[in-house]
Amino acid sequence: MLGLLGEQGSDFAHKVDYAHDIVTIISVVCTVAIVGTMLYFAVIYRQRDGRDHETPMIEGNNLLEVIWTVFPTLVVIWVAYLGYDAFIDMRTAPADSMEVNVTGQKWAWDFQYANGKKTTGELVVPVDQPVKLVMTSRDVLHSFFVPVMRTKMDVIPGRYTYEWFRPIKTGDFQVFCTEYCGDLHSGMRARLKVLPKAEFERWLADDSEERKLASMKPSDRGQEIYGKQCIACHSLDGSPRTGPSWLKLFGKEGQLVGGGTYKADENYIRESILYPQSKTVAGYEAAANAMPSYKGQLSDDDITSLIAFIKTIDGTQKVAPSQPAAPKALDAAQLAAMSPADRGKALFNDPGNMCYTCHSIDGSRLVGPSMKGLWERKSKMSDGTEIVSDANYIKESILKPQAKIVEGYGPVMPAIYEGKLKDENISDIIEYIKTLK
C-alpha cells in the first residue's frame, strides 16, 4: 500500500510490507491523536494574559484508565500477530528449496552450490525457485541481509544458520553485511543475481572459470586468487593494510610478536595461510586474530600458485579487486529469436566467451585490437605482411589465435574457442563486427 520499504523481491515480502503498513497507520493515527489532543488542550486551556485561572481538582477516572489499558492491549495483539505471521513464512523453507552454502569471512561472502561451483561476492539464483542459504562464518559474526527479499540472518562461526526466499523477479540486487565485523564491515557487500531458470542452469553448468584457472601459469593463477581473497588486507606496493604488504615479501626476515623471528620462505607462507594465528609479525599485534584460516578453502595447488605469485612481486604489479559484474548471459530461446548481429553481440558479451575483456568496440586499445572498423580493415602483421580482415581471417583468428599476430600486440589470446563456438556462432559474431563501424 504505502510502499515504504521499496521494491519487493520475494514472495513473502508483501506480508512484511503489509504488517509494516498497518503498524505505520496505527502509529501515525495514535501519535497525531495524542499529540493533537495535547496541543488542543494547550491552546484552549492556556493562561490568558499570564494570569492563572481556576482549575478543577480532577484526580482521575477509572473508566478512562480501563479504556486506555484495553485499547493498546488489543492493538498490540493484532500487530504482534501480523509480525508473527510474516516471520513464520520466513522461517519455513519449502522442501524443494535449492540449497546454497554461504560462508562469511572478513570481509567477503563465498557461495558454493551443490555441484561444487563456487563464487565470491556474487550469489546467482534462479527466479521462482525457493533458495535456502545455509550459512556459517570463518571468523566473527556477520549477517546476510538482502533488502529486496526482506530477509536477514546472522552468520555465526562454529554453527549453521539459514534463511530462504523465493525470488519473484529477475535482476541484480544488493546484499549487505549487517552484523558489525571489523574494519571493512561496510565494504562486506555482495550482489544477488536472479536469472531466468534456463540461463541459471547454463550458468551453473559452466565451469570455464575453473578450467581457466587450471590452465593458467602458477604465478598468474596466484595473482587471480590474490585479487579475490587477499587484496583487502595485503597490498602489493608496500602500503600498510590490515596485514603486512606483500612487496618483496619472499625471503624477507623480521621480528614476530613475542620475540621470535621469521623468514618468509615457502613453509612460512604456507603456514601463515593455513594457520594465520600461529605467528604474528611485530607491529601487527592489533590484527593478530584478524586473518581467517584458509585451511580447506585453498587447495595445495592454490597455495603453490600464490607462493609463485608472491615471488614475482616487485612493486610493478597492479591488481584490481576481483570481478567486475559480468554482463548478462542469455539463454538459447532468447538467442534464437534475435537477428544474427544481435546474436553475435550477445556472444561477444557472454561471460563464457569474454571477448569484451580484450577487445573494445570503441576503437580504444585493450589487450587485443579494437573491433571498431575492423571489418575489411587492412592491418600489418608481425611478420610484415599486410592482410585484409575478411570473414576467413576473423574465423582463423578466433579458432587459431596464434596463426597471425597483428603488429604491436602480443600472442596472448587463448585458443579456447575451437569446439566451443560453432561455425554459425562465428558468422553471427562477424555480422556483429560488421555493424561496428
Next chain:
Amino acid sequence: MSHAHSHDHSSGHHDGGHVVPVSTFLKVLIALLVLTVITVLAAKIDMGKWNIVGALVIASIKAALVILVFMHGKYENRILWTYILIPFILLAIMIGGVFTDDPFRSHPQPVAVEKAKA
C-alpha cells in the same frame, strides 16, 4: 514500614534484631553436614539426569537453612524478603529465557557438495 521513623522493631534491644540461641545454630550445622554427606553419596548412584536434580534440590534445602536460620531470614519482614527473593527469581528468569533458545535451535546442515568434476 510506611512510617519509617516509628519504632516498628518491637524487641527490647535498641537495634531490634532477633537473638537466636547457639543450640539452634548447632542443630542446623549438623543438618547441613548430614545433607552434604547425602549429596556425595547420592552422586555415587547413577540416576541419569536425576543426579543433577537431586543435587540441586539438596543444595537448595541447605541454602534455605542457611538463609532462614544463620542469616536470620526467619525473623525478617516482607520488604527484606522481597529483596532476598528477587535475585533468585531473576536467576530463574535468566536461565529460563536462555533455555527457550538453545534447546530449540534448528541445526540446518550445509548441502553435500559433489566432488568437482575434473
Next chain:
Amino acid sequence: MSSHAAAPHEVAPGDPPHIHHMDSTTAYGAAKLGMWLFLATEILLFAVMFCSFAIMRYYHLDKFHDASHHLNLLAGAFNTAVLLFSSFTAAVAVTNAQRGDNRGVVVNFGISILCGFIFLLVKAYEYSEKAHHGMFPFVWNSNFYEYKNFLGIYFTMTGLHALHVIIGMVVMFIYGIRPAMKNRYSGRYYTPVELSALYWHLVDLIWIYLFPLLYLVG
C-alpha cells in the same frame, strides 16, 4: 559495609554511633536492607556463571562429566565442611554480639577467618595440582583441550568465589574483630557484626551450589 561503622569519639562503647541524619533504629534497618541488596547483587554476579554453566553443560554434557572426575572430590568435600562450620561460627558471633559478649565475637569470627585460610590453602593445593597436570589457564596441556569449557568455568567460578572468601575475611576482621577487641558491641549496637556475618554466609551459600555442580554431577 555500612558507611558509618567507625565510631565518632563522643559515643560510649556499646552505644550506636551518632548519625546526623537518622535515628539508630532507622540506621539499623537501613544498614540491613542495604546489605541484603548488596548480597542480591552478588548473587546476580554469580547468576551469570550459573547460567553459563547450564548452557555449556547442555552442549558438552559428556565432557563435563569426564572433566568433573578430574577434580579432587575429597578436597572439595572437606572444603564444604570447613565453610559450613565457619558459617556456623559466624552466626554464633552475631548471637555473642547481641548478648554483649565481645570476646565471643573475637573468638568466633577468628575461627571463621581461620576456616577461610584453610579453605584457601586447600583451594591453592587443588589449583597447583591442576597446574601440574596442565589443566590450568596459561599452561593448558593440549591433552585436556576438550575439558577446556568445563575448566574455564571451574576456574572462573572458584576464582571469583575465592576472591569473595578473601573479602569476607577482611570484612570480618575490620568490622567484627577489631571493634570487638575494644568492646565496641552490645545488645544496643552490633550492626557491623551482623552485616559481616551476612556477607560470610553468602560466601558459604554460593559454595553450597558450586560444590555439587562442579565436583559431583559435572
Next chain:
Amino acid sequence: MSAHATTAHNEELNYLNWKTGLWSWLSSTDHKRICFLYLFTILIFFFAGGAAALLMRLELASAGPTIPGIVKDPHTYNVLFTLHGVFMIFLFVVPGIPATLGNFLIPLMIGAKDVAFPRLNLFSYYLYVIGATIGAISLLHPVDTGWTFYAPYSTTTGTSVSLMVFAAFVLGFSSILTGLNFIVTIHQLRAPGMTWMRLPVFIWASYATAIIQTVATPVVGMTLLLIIAERVFGAGIFDPAKGGDPVLMEHLFWFYSHPVVYIMVLPAFGVVGEIIPVFSRKPLFGYKMVVLSSMAIAAVGFIVWAHHMFVAGISDFSAIFFSLVTFLVAIPTAIKVFNWVSTMYKGSISFSTPMLYAMAFVFLFMIAGTTGIYLAMLGVDVYYHDTYFVVAHFHYTIQGGAVIGLIAALHYWFPKMSGKMYSETASKFAFALVFIGFNLTFIPQFVLGMEGMPRRYYDYPSQYQNLHTISTVGAFMNGFGYTFALANLLWTALFGKVKAPRNPYNSVGLEWQTASPPIHENFPETPVVDKDPYHYGTPAHV
C-alpha cells in the same frame, strides 16, 4: 513570603556556600553537592560523545571518504561510534538523571536530610571517576567493537577491549551502589506522613530505576568479566573456536542492556510527571496508575531482552516468545502518556521552558515508542534489525526521552539548585534549536532504515547520500542547541543576577517548601506531610 523570619545572615548560608573551596566540594557527602559533581563529569562525556557523533556525521555526509584528514580509515570510524556509544551510555545517560537529579531530589522530595549512606554516595562517585579514568586510558588504543561488545569479535580484536570492559565493570558498580543507596533511602528516610501513596511520581520512577540499577547491573558486570577471562586465558564460554556460544554472550548482555533503557527513560517519565501538573495547575491524572505503570515497566523490562536478537540465530520459539512479551511494555507506557495528556484537560496552562520540553517529550516519545513497536514485530524487525531505523528509534527514545527529560529537569529545578532564574528568551531559543535540529537529524534516518541502510557503516552506496547529508546538517544544529541550552544555564548559575524565590512556580512539592538554594541539611526541621501530592485546583469543581 512570610518565611523571611530568619536573620539575614542565616538566609545567606546555603548548601552552596556554607563551606567553600574545591576540596569542600570534592570531599562533600552532601547529596546536593554530589549531584553537581556528577553533573559536571557526565556533561564532559556528553560533549565528548557528542563530538564523536559530529565527526561521524561529517564522515557520513557524503558517500566515500568525506573527511580523510580526520577519519582516515574505516577503523577510525569504527572507533568513533564505539566511543560515542560507550561514552553516551555508560558514562552519560545511565548515571544521567538518577545520579544527578536523583541525588539532588530524592532526599528533598521525601523530606530527608540526606540519602541513607552519604559516604557510600561519595564513594559511588569516585568509583565512577575511576571507571571513567580507566576508560580514558583505553583511548591509547581505542576499542572498535561497538558498545555491544559482541563476541567473538570482542574476544579477538587487538584493541584494548579488556581495559574498556573493565572500565564498564567499575562504572557498573558505581551504578549499583547508587541504586542501592536510593532504595534504602526511599524505604527508610521518608518524612513523617510521607506514605508510599503520597510520594511524588519522580520518586516512584527513581525507585523503579534504582531497583533495575541494583539487580540488572551485576549481570552485565560479570558478562564483561567473562569477556576479559576469554581474552586472557581462553575460558571457552563465548568464543565458538573454543566450544563457547557467542549467542549466550548476547543473551547475557541484553539481560542487562534492555532493562538499562528503562534506567535511562523512567526518571525522565518521572520528570514529565512532575512538570505537567505544575504548569497545568491540576493534579496528576490517575496518579495510582502512573505509579503502578512505573513498577510494571521495570518488572516487564526484565523478560524481554531477546528482542535485540531476533536474527541472532536464536530459536524460532525463543523469538516468538520474546516478541510477544515485548509488546507488554507498550501498555504501561501508553497508560503514562494518556495520563499526562489528560492532566492538561481543563488546566491553566503556562508555557515556561520546562513545560515546552515536557510537551516535546510527549511528541518525541510517541515516535520513539511506536517505532519500538515496529521493531518488536518479528517479521518487520528481521528487515529493520541493524539498520538506521534502529539507530533512529533509539536516538528518539534516549535523546527525545532521557536527554530531553534531563534538560527539562535541569531547567525546572534550576532555581532550586542554583538559587537563580535563567532567561526565558535564551532558553526558548535553545529549545527551538534542539527540537528542530533533533528531528532533522533523525527523521531522515528512519527513511534510511526503510531503504535498508545498515548501521555501523563507514561508507554506503550513493543512493543514500541525500538523506545522510540532511541528517548531518540537523546534527550540527542539534549539537549547537544543546550547547546553547546548557551554556545558558551555566552562565546564569555563575553570573546570573536574578535571585530565585523559594517557590517560583507555586508548586506544592516538598522540595519547593525549603529555601532556594536549600540549606545544608535541606529543611530547618523535619517536615510533616499531611496532603497528597499535586493537590492543585479547586475541589468544588469535581
